[in-house]
Amino acid sequence: MRIILDRSEIEAFKRIFPCSGIPELSTLMIDYDRNGNLCDILATDDDGRYVDSATFDGAGLLALTQEYQPMRPWEDSQGTLALTIGRPEEA
Numbered sequence: 884m885r886i887i888l889d890r891s892e893i894e895a896f897k898r899i900f901p902c903s904g905i906p907e908l909s910t911l912m913i914d915y916d917r918n919g920n921l922c923d924i925l926a927t928d929d930d931g932r933y934v935d936s937a938t939f940d941g942a943g944l945l946a947l948t949q950e951y952q953p954m955r956p957w958e959d960s961q962g963t964l965a966l967t968i969g970r971p972e973e974a
Contacts, residue, residue, distance in 0.1 A: 884914070884915045884917075884953060885913070885914050886912070886913045886914075886915070886951045887910060887911075887912050887913075888910065888911040888912075888913070888947075888951070890908065890910070893905065893908050893911055893947075896946075896947050896950065900943050900946055900947075902943065903939075903941075903942070903943025903944070903946070903947070904939045904941050904942075904943045904944070905939050905943050905944060906934065906938075906939055907928070908927065908928060909928055909929050910926070910927045911924070911925075911926050911947070912924070912925040913947075913948055913951060915952065915953050919952055919953035921948055921952070924944070
């Protein structure tokens with residue numbers, strides 16, 4: 884499962900966590916496996932170039948990925964895997 888955050892969502896998080904160390908990004912794509920485990924992070928700048936997330940890895944990025952981490956895996960009536968996404972206070 885891929886969560887795609889646009890600039891406005893990234894900037895909203897940075898206002899809450901101003902010392903996050905997350906740079907100016909156009910998009911942030913966070914990939915989770917079917918169990919909700921973090922697999923990959925892809926970030927792009929305004930020119931569409933990939934930004935290495937290792938350059939801003941730390942507590943801020945961890946908090947952001949946990950904010951959007953899928954909470955509960957389940958299957959619908961057709962057996963299709965789906966993930967309930969929610970912030971901890973909503974779960």
